[in-house]
Amino acid sequence: MNIYDMLQQLNQPGARMGIAVWLLPRQFLGQEELLAARLNLQPVDARQAYLDRLPKGARFSGLTRPGGHTKLVEMVRQLANGTYQRSCLLLHTLDLLLLGLEVDEREYFWQAVLELPYPRTKLILTIPENTHDLFPPLLAQRYAALVAEGAC
Numbered sequence: 001m002n003i004y005d006m007l008q009q010l011n012q013p014g015a016r017m018g019i020a021v022w023l024l025p026r027q028f029l030g031q032e033e034l035l036a037a038r039l040n041l042q043p044v045d046a047r048q049a050y051l052d053r054l055p056k057g058a059r060f061s062g063l064t065r066p067g068g069h070t071k072l073v074e075m076v077r078q079l080a081n082g083t084y085q086r087s088c089l090l091l092h093t094l095d096l097l098l099l100g101l102e103v104d105e106r107e108y109f110w111q112a113v114l115e116l117p118y119p120r121t122k123l124i125l126t127i128p129e130n131t132h133d134l135f136p137p138l139l140a141q142r143y144a145a146l147v148a149e150g151a152c
Helices: 003-010 032-038 045-054 067-081 094-098 103-114 137-142
Strands: 019-024 042-045 089-090 123-128 147-151
Touching: 003 019, 003 123, 003 147, 019 042, 019 103, 032 042, 032 089, 042 045, 045 067, 045 094, 067 089, 067 094, 067 103, 067 123, 094 123
Parallel strands: 019 123, 019 147, 042 089, 089 123
Antiparallel strands: none
């Protein structure tokens, strides 16, 4: 599915689906803010959103500990339940946070996030395409209805 079809599905009235993944072509990495503007989405840097949640003076992210995925799930849940200028967020640089998780924790993260029902704000999570260690092909197949590929 392409990103335009994904946006149309996300924005249908009464849609249960509210969080999707965009396997972003590598040539667009670093251009997420421009892509968000083109698609009428609000860009959110996942790294900054996560850092903003840490206690003041924290020296460690807490992602490498057992259950570290819950911290990222809670960040996504908080974003999905917030109110913003636009009805859909483009969450980028998430891949840099996922690298801090153990491999099994990444799968727990995806399962928890992609099954969040009826968020107030829709989210598109960008992951560089072909990063099978961050978003394995089996997950992409299982959640195929929530995955967009290609350029916009």
